[in-house]
Amino acid sequence: MGHDHDHEHEHEHDHSELGEMDLRVRALETVLGQKGYIDPAALDVLIDTYQTKIGPRNGARVVAKGWSDPAFADWLRRDATAAIASLGYTGRQGEHMVAVENTPAEHHMVVCTLCSCYPWPVLGLPPTWYKSAPYRSRAVKDPRGVLADFGVTLPASTAIRVWDSTAEVRYLVIPQRPAGTEGLSEEQLAALVTRDSMIGTGLARSPAEAA
Amino acid sequence: MSYVTHADLGGREGYGPVVPEAEGDLFHAGWEPRVLALTLAMGATGSWNIDASRSVRETLPDYAQLSYYQIWLAALQRLMQQRAMLYDDELMAAQSLHPPAPVARVLKAETVPAVLAKGSPTERPASTAARFSVGQHVRTRRDRVDHHTRLPGYAHGRLGTIERVHGAHVFADTHAQGLGEQAQWLYTVVFDGQELWGADASAGLRVSVDAWEPYLEAA
Numbered sequence: 001m002g003h004d005h006d007h008e009h010e011h012e013h014d015h016s017e018l019g020e021m022d023l024r025v026r027a028l029e030t031v032l033g034q035k036g037y038i039d040p041a042a043l044d045v046l047i048d049t050y051q052t053k054i055g056p057r058n059g060a061r062v063v064a065k066g067w068s069d070p071a072f073a074d075w076l077r078r079d080a081t082a083a084i085a086s087l088g089y090t091g092r093q094g095e096h097m098v099a100v101e102n103t104p105a106e107h108h109m110v111v112c113t114l115c116s117c118y119p120w121p122v123l124g125l126p127p128t129w130y131k132s133a134p135y136r137s138r139a140v141k142d143p144r145g146v147l148a149d150f151g152v153t154l155p156a157s158t159a160i161r162v163w164d165s166t167a168e169v170r171y172l173v174i175p176q177r178p179a180g181t182e183g184l185s186e187e188q189l190a191a192l193v194t195r196d197s198m199i200g201t202g203l204a205r206s207p208a209e210a211a
Numbered sequence: 212m213s214y215v216t217h218a219d220l221g222g223r224e225g226y227g228p229v230v231p232e233a234e235g236d237l238f239h240a241g242w243e244p245r246v247l248a249l250t251l252a253m254g255a256t257g258s259w260n261i262d263a264s265r266s267v268r269e270t271l272p273d274y275a276q277l278s279y280y281q282i283w284l285a286a287l288q289r290l291m292q293q294r295a296m297l298y299d300d301e302l303m304a305a306q307s308l309h310p311p312a313p314v315a316r317v318l319k320a321e322t323v324p325a326v327l328a329k330g331s332p333t334e335r336p337a338s339t340a341a342r343f344s345v346g347q348h349v350r351t352r353r354d355r356v357d358h359h360t361r362l363p364g365y366a367h368g369r370l371g372t373i374e375r376v377h378g379a380h381v382f383a384d385t386h387a388q389g390l391g392e393q394a395q396w397l398y399t400v401v402f403d404g405q406e407l408w409g410a411d412a413s414a415g416l417r418v419s420v421d422a423w424e425p426y427l428e429a430a
Contacts, residue, residue: 021240026242026245028249028297031305035307037317038317039252045320045324056234091329092331096380111221113221113365114218114269115265127232127236129231135229136220136221137222141365141407141413150229156414158415159417160417161416163419164366166422167333167377
């Protein structure tokens, strides 16, 4: 708050831009800092990490490597935690990873009906809908209806498998590799892999869709 | 039953459509990332574990009315208040009015990357042999329990098949109650849609949960 602002202006400023929640959280942050429980600089690093470093592009690189490298794909099947760690993605909310592969015969979808468990090292923080009641209530019972909300229709012959993340195992969906992507580099392939395709509420994009 | 969770939503009706969101839309108000960071930083002090945290969140009386990060904020305050780390008058005054409680550690900015990269693995050495093996039929516990648990309501008393054996893992039920890790074998148990939802279940649907051994009996 600058000293060049007069009192009336500051008062107006507080109330026009900071709501009740902002003030509550700011108060809590102040108290916890004064008590020495937190290093305020650590908060900024945490936020920056999940805004700029740990997100779904990590998972997209895992998927693209799995599509390109049969040995890596096999490693993902046998020990996804180790295979993913080899790319540098480890730790909080991804300590125990399982990769599940979509095929024409079976489509996988991941949910946490009890809270919001999600594979943070490869996908970052979950989107709002993943944490919300509509998805958590319906994914296990009406996954085709959920897919319709995302504009996705699967063939009737494709079975759907839903993984409810009820313990500390975290699931990464390996979407089907789009047709017409032979010869693309891992980087080009990763650009086709959407966050939703790695949760199972979407499909990887075709090169035309991505263009 | 005195323990009431408001978070067990699987299979419930009436919540409406899922609203997709663009990749990268992480926060919807300026205070939300602060709550995320405060929750992670306070978790790192070692004053409670993640299962205790989930238990406090799911039992908030106004859980259904709160947004996601409002739930996190309310639970964070409650966890600290329960442990005499924070008081209501301090929140009102926006300043510390009581001596701090001792904490095991404080998360420093320079250690954040290493702490996140390490995480908190829950697998432990097994002290018993696994009771079940892949392909075996099991039935999940029918009875409700009067504490935090990770067996969803829709999967109570259901016939399923062991699909994966994950080793012994910290048992959420005891860990949440402050009764220790008491690691138990953890399994992926898969159910046919019809077993969960009856004859009108979506054709070809299968659903799995990850279930600790005490949730299961041979079938």
